Amino acid sequence: MDDAAPAALESRPAIEGERDSRVALTPAAVELLRLLWDLHGPLMFHQSGGCCDGSSPMCFSAGEFRTGGSDVLLGVFDLDDDAGARLGEIEFWMSREQFEYWRHTHLTVDVVQGRGSGFSLEAPEGKRFLVRSRLIG
Template structure:
């Protein structure tokens, strides 16, 4: 059984991964990378598809002070090398609600948002979450 791919932490002072990719999500991302080139995720708040992670060609979604970079994935290629880096962003407002959770990007059958690049594949990305067990001091 393949393991999740952990992101490199990007929040100042943190040494743990806040976001991971399920193996099926990594496989779909490799395919999408071949079609669109470098990719990125953005997780906003909102309802409906706004609560799903959205995948865009890198740079197509403009991030700024209202967003938090949670982690960066070294997306593996089929040969065990690295295809490239993929950032996972979240709106700062949404992060306030989710800051105590570890996120795993997974993929399921179904049609997601028309703005996210996986939509034509008949699949959609989703987030699975679990509470982070912070060490006690």
């Protein structure tokens, strides 16, 4: 889909040799991540190529989802609170298999109303993260 919402925060590139961001957050995603950080502490994202909610970005407490050689670190967000004080880093991981399909896209993490996966930290908030994408050269 090529309907990426405006980005509020771009990630730092994490793939060796790349200079441009591959992942961004919308203002709504930043706001929800600040709330989740207050509730759960440091966070991370992982997106797999699974069925159902497995194809949505899942938000976990940092380190709760174990990553390894079958995952690619796409980017790292430097999250600040609404007053500009630094909260910390949020890594965005994707399964290597999924990355092979999405390697030519820039992803924007957005938020919509509704319940996503029970494993993702935003589920109790009545919201869910989703990815909007656009092709990159």
